[in-house]
Amino acid sequence: MYAGKTTLAEHLVASHGYSRVAMAGPLKLLATLAYGEVIEKNKEYPTIDKDTGDLVIKTGRTILQQIGQSLKVVDRDIWLKIFINDTDQMTNAPYVVDDVRFGFEADYLRRAGWTIVKVETPEEERIRRAERLTGVVPTEAELRHESEREVDGIVADITFSGNRPIEDVRYFAELLAGANEGITDGDFVVVDGNNSWSSNPTLG
Numbered sequence: 073m074y075a076g077k078t079t080l081a082e083h084l085v086a087s088h089g090y091s092r093v094a095m096a097g098p099l100k101l102l103a104t105l106a107y108g109e110v111i112e113k114n115k116e117y118p119t120i121d122k123d124t125g126d127l128v129i130k131t132g133r134t135i136l137q138q139i140g141q142s143l144k145v146v147d148r149d150i151w152l153k154i155f156i157n158d159t160d161q162m163t164n165a166p167y168v169v170d171d172v173r174f175g176f177e178a179d180y181l182r183r184a185g186w187t188i189v190k191v192e193t194p195e196e197e198r199i200r201r202a203e204r205l206t207g208v209v210p211t212e213a214e215l216r217h218e219s220e221r222e223v224d225g226i227v228a229d230i231t232f233s234g235n236r237p238i239e240d241v242r243y244f245a246e247l248l249a250g251a252n253e254g255i256t257d258g259d260f261v262v263v264d265g266n267n268s269w270s271s272n273p274t275l276g
Contacts (some may be wrong), residue, residue, distance in 0.1 A: 073133075074201040075193040075208065076234030076241065083168040083245035090168045090249070095177065098154045099140050103132075111136060113159065115205040133210075137217050152177050156184070178226045189248065190226060193234035 084090040094100070103111040111117070113133040121128050130138075143150050159167060172178055178188050195215070202208050214220070232244050 073214070074198040074205070075191045077170045077191040080189075080191060080232070080234075080241055080245055080248075081168045083242055084168045084179050084249060087242070088245060088249035090166050090178035091162070092161070093155075093159060093167050093169050095151060095155050095169055095171045095173075096136065096140070097158070099151060103136060103139055107135075114208045126209075131208075131211070131214070133214050137214070141218065148176070149180075152180055155179075172226070173220070175226050178228075182229070187225065187230065188228045189230045189232060191232050191234040195237055212234060 081092055083091075084093050084130065100111060107117060110134040113136065114131050116129050117132060117135060117136065119128050119130050120126070148155070155169075172181065173190075178205065182188055199209060199215075230248065236244075
């Protein structure tokens with residue numbers, strides 16, 4: 073969270089013709105159907121504990137994390153399958169998705185022709201950004217949730233430091249878009265990461 077991956081994705085969309093799609097789109101739709109509004113990650117919502125029936129207040133982020141994990145009991149790849157089926161029907165490539173959080177998701181997408189880009193930003197900086205942008209410090213449970221922990225282990229094709237100035241992000245997006253034009257089946261770029269980039273990054 074708050075690594076800078078969405079900022080990079082937005083530059084690819086705004087300046088380089090990409091369309092942004094979300095792995096968590098169906099998950100967010102399900103939460104919206106349940107709670108009657110688009111779930112905001114830092115807003116608190118009343119929930120009912122399944123064992124005790126007690127009222128429990130949870131953040132939107134926690135709700136989304138728990139919904140996402142609960143359906144994986146049925147099928148580990150359920151969200152990935154929905155995502156692939158959705159993108160197979162789309163025609164406005166190239167695409168960028170900025171919410172891949174598990175190694176098996178990245179591995180599957182790489183085999184399907186996507187380029188995996190990791191944005192690495194130190195945890196202390198991500199916490200500062202969260203507090204500055206939302207006024208709320210992420211809880212320890214949110215920071216240590218499985219969907220956050222697994223990101224560090226994802227093997228990337230390209231790595232970029234999310235701790236760089238915004239001008240560097242724009243420059244990297246330009247380089248990334250240019251490199252992707254020469255990749256076979258390179259209609260897709262995945263931007264994922266939590267956690268370095270030199271002034272002359274190696275692409276490919």
